[in-house]
Amino acid sequence: xxxxxxxxxxxxxxxxxxxxxxxxxxxxxxxxxxxxDGGSSxxxxxxxxxxxxxxxxxxxxxxxxxxxxxMWGNYLTGPYAADSPLKFTFLENxxxxxxxxxxxxxxxxxxxxxxxxxxxxxxxxxxxxxxSLLPDFEGIPAGVREGGMIDGKTYHVPFDVGFSTLTYxxxxxxxxxxxxxxxxxxxPAYKGKISIFSDDxxxxxxxxxxxxxxxxxxxxxxxxxxxxxxxxMIRAKPQIRNFWNSQTDTVNDFVAGNVWATYTWPDGxxxxxxxxxxxxxxxxxxxxxxxxxxxxxxxxxxxxxxxPGRAHAAVAAANTPAVAAWLTDAFQYGGAQQQGVLDLIQNxxxxxxxxxxxxxxxxxxxxxxxxxxxxxxxxxxxxTEVKAA
Amino acid sequence: xxxxxxxAEPPVPGxxxxxxxxxxxxxGLTLSLPAIVILLVFFIVPLYFVVRFSLGIDRFARTEAAAxxxxxxxxxxxxxxxxxxxxxxxxxxLGMATIGLPxxxxxxxxxxxxxxxxxxxxxxxxxxxxSMGCFALLLAPFFTIPxxxxxxxxxxxxSEGDFLxxxxxxxxxxxxxxxxxxxxxxxxxxxLAYGVRGSKYTWLLIVIAPFLTSYLLRIFAWKVIxxxxxxxxxALFGIGLRDPEHPLSFLIYSxxxxxxxxxYAWVPFIVLxxxxxxQAIDRKLLEAATDLGASRLQGLRKVTLPLAAPGIVAAxxxxxxxxxxxxxxxSLVGGTQGYMFGQAIAQQFVGGTLNxxxxxxxxxxxxxxxxxxxxxxxxxxxxxxGTVA
Numbered sequence: 001x002x003x004x005x006x007x008x009x010x011x012x013x014x015x016x017x018x019x020x021x022x023x024x025x026x027x028x029x030x031x032x033x034x035x036x037d038g039g040s041s042x043x044x045x046x047x048x049x050x051x052x053x054x055x056x057x058x059x060x061x062x063x064x065x066x067x068x069x070x071m072w073g074n075y076l077t078g079p080y081a082a083d084s085p086l087k088f089t090f091l092e093n094x095x096x097x098x099x100x101x102x103x104x105x106x107x108x109x110x111x112x113x114x115x116x117x118x119x120x121x122x123x124x125x126x127x128x129x130x131x132s133l134l135p136d137f138e139g140i141p142a143g144v145r146e147g148g149m150i151d152g153k154t155y156h157v158p159f160d161v162g163f164s165t166l167t168y169x170x171x172x173x174x175x176x177x178x179x180x181x182x183x184x185x186x187x188p189a190y191k192g193k194i195s196i197f198s199d200d201x202x203x204x205x206x207x208x209x210x211x212x213x214x215x216x217x218x219x220x221x222x223x224x225x226x227x228x229x230x231x232x233m234i235r236a237k238p239q240i241r242n243f244w245n246s247q248t249d250t251v252n253d254f255v256a257g258n259v260w261a262t263y264t265w266p267d268g269x270x271x272x273x274x275x276x277x278x279x280x281x282x283x284x285x286x287x288x289x290x291x292x293x294x295x296x297x298x299x300x301x302x303x304x305x306x307x308p309g310r311a312h313a314a315v316a317a318a319n320t321p322a323v324a325a326w327l328t329d330a331f332q333y334g335g336a337q338q339q340g341v342l343d344l345i346q347n348x349x350x351x352x353x354x355x356x357x358x359x360x361x362x363x364x365x366x367x368x369x370x371x372x373x374x375x376x377x378x379x380x381x382x383x384t385e386v387k388a389a
Numbered sequence: 390x391x392x393x394x395x396x397a398e399p400p401v402p403g404x405x406x407x408x409x410x411x412x413x414x415x416x417g418l419t420l421s422l423p424a425i426v427i428l429l430v431f432f433i434v435p436l437y438f439v440v441r442f443s444l445g446i447d448r449f450a451r452t453e454a455a456a457x458x459x460x461x462x463x464x465x466x467x468x469x470x471x472x473x474x475x476x477x478x479x480x481x482x483l484g485m486a487t488i489g490l491p492x493x494x495x496x497x498x499x500x501x502x503x504x505x506x507x508x509x510x511x512x513x514x515x516x517x518x519x520s521m522g523c524f525a526l527l528l529a530p531f532f533t534i535p536x537x538x539x540x541x542x543x544x545x546x547x548s549e550g551d552f553l554x555x556x557x558x559x560x561x562x563x564x565x566x567x568x569x570x571x572x573x574x575x576x577x578x579x580x581l582a583y584g585v586r587g588s589k590y591t592w593l594l595i596v597i598a599p600f601l602t603s604y605l606l607r608i609f610a611w612k613v614i615x616x617x618x619x620x621x622x623x624a625l626f627g628i629g630l631r632d633p634e635h636p637l638s639f640l641i642y643s644x645x646x647x648x649x650x651x652x653y654a655w656v657p658f659i660v661l662x663x664x665x666x667x668q669a670i671d672r673k674l675l676e677a678a679t680d681l682g683a684s685r686l687q688g689l690r691k692v693t694l695p696l697a698a699p700g701i702v703a704a705x706x707x708x709x710x711x712x713x714x715x716x717x718x719x720s721l722v723g724g725t726q727g728y729m730f731g732q733a734i735a736q737q738f739v740g741g742t743l744n745x746x747x748x749x750x751x752x753x754x755x756x757x758x759x760x761x762x763x764x765x766x767x768x769x770x771x772x773x774x775g776t777v778a
Contacts, residue, residue, distance in 0.1 A: 253616075384733070
């Protein structure tokens, strides 16, 4: 599959949250993660023996585009590929994935984002990884790993990280240095010219960042703050032309001139920036003074899998520096795996374009990585009101 | 020697008839079996579970911890129904006077008006007026002239309840689409039935030709046509009616767009039942009307329209029923202004909190409205609709 094809399919992704790609990411997530020492969290190490496990496919619930051979090559040339080939089903967002698996569909490995780890565990759908079976696990910074740890056990092995912020046309939205802000959503000059991701949590976080006007963690909000954020986003609705579900759609809207600013992930920005019709347009990836939103996604292991050893082998194959570098080249995302990755990335421009070599880029207050939310229902209810208003 | 025939008892007509009736009944049952199985598996059983969800008997969350995240109820309760229906309704007339009403009163009035509109024609001499009056009153709050972002309305129903307000909005969009679709399709069907000689089925095929392409493809085509830099706006720029900096922005991502795309999608489809209804009218009745001095318009009003009424009503329902629960069209071209009830239902099942209980309440309410409309009109359709005035 060509890169272009990967892009197109990857655009269906949503459910953002996260973490970044450089060394500094770890320090950031240390502040927001679960707990524990980040070491091996083996609960059944002695029982896991991939060789004696039954054959049959390893079912992976994965984002479209991530079925690429570049990602799983080490497994495909390994000892279990013939007996247990990888079988992919594509997920569209975290909520839908959780609903589908909770409704009884079986997968051995699922690729949700870290903020939903507690939901998966609360629903009794996942079990901890034995990190001693993942040779490159230590290459993931401790702070990044901790986001997926609960009670000292690793339930989520981080894989990909990235930003979520506004891509905008600087010729239409003229902002001075240091003036970039989420509050352009309230500016009537941009009426009907901004598009936002339909994710409920993101909508309320943006409302909160607008309200504060300064970098304040949008993950920890009181009921009053959520209500205030809701009111702000209702006021912003005249400017918001669309709550997009597919990044492909919003990229198309942007290059077609229907919107001047849209919430995107790094690949969305890159796609717009390199689009032929944007050749002479100054397109920028906003760094709001309130901070970017950011996300980290990774692998969880089904509690019902009968092939935990082979599932570990598959995830070990994906969790390598080479795959992390490929991830940046193909999708402009950062890899959670950091060990020597910058040297392996072929398109060095991406490193600076997405600040992969800047430790502070992925730290608060410049970026806010998504965390598990104790009161997510309040976020969602408020965002539902925004959409229905 | 006697033959077996001679010694046999003479056949008993009643018994023979009885056995034939039993055979026919068995045969009818056998033939209906696939339909019954389909109804049971794909409607009754799912409906049973959806009802249980709506009453809090079942829930999506399998554990207490998960239920805390989804906010679902633990046992039987009417709370969700109260949350949904326990809001007052405001009726705004001509944008000036606003009257507060209990929802129950609105429901009773709507049911009475539907029954009056459907059954009024059978009340005697003035039945037609009763029928038309009820229909007009029923439509008044739900019909709009979808022009620009400022929709022209006679009356409007609103509510403090988010979902109820969204429901009224969806009914308005569905009703407007249905009325306009019928108004556009009827002249086409009439021309095909009475104005075209010889090749009417070829013309009919041409009318329904858009169905030969994918629905999604057609929607995306509209995005190209209606975009800010799309075909329509570019033409307006070309002839100097609009400035490129100020395109007609309501053409895309608005209620207007949703109604337009629904019209485009459904008009060809409903030409068919109306064409069949018009074809079935005995021409001699029209000739008799002409012989008795009726003008062409009187013939249309007093003969053609009443006899074609079942086809017209069926066409209205064909558009209204799928439109009221529309999900795809508003998701793709509705934007923030065209957000509909169907999207809110989907949001409850695969987005946000995964609150299947609330989603079930909304689904059942929508189903109840559609079922009522279908049952109310089915008798009318069975009886052949109106009578010649």
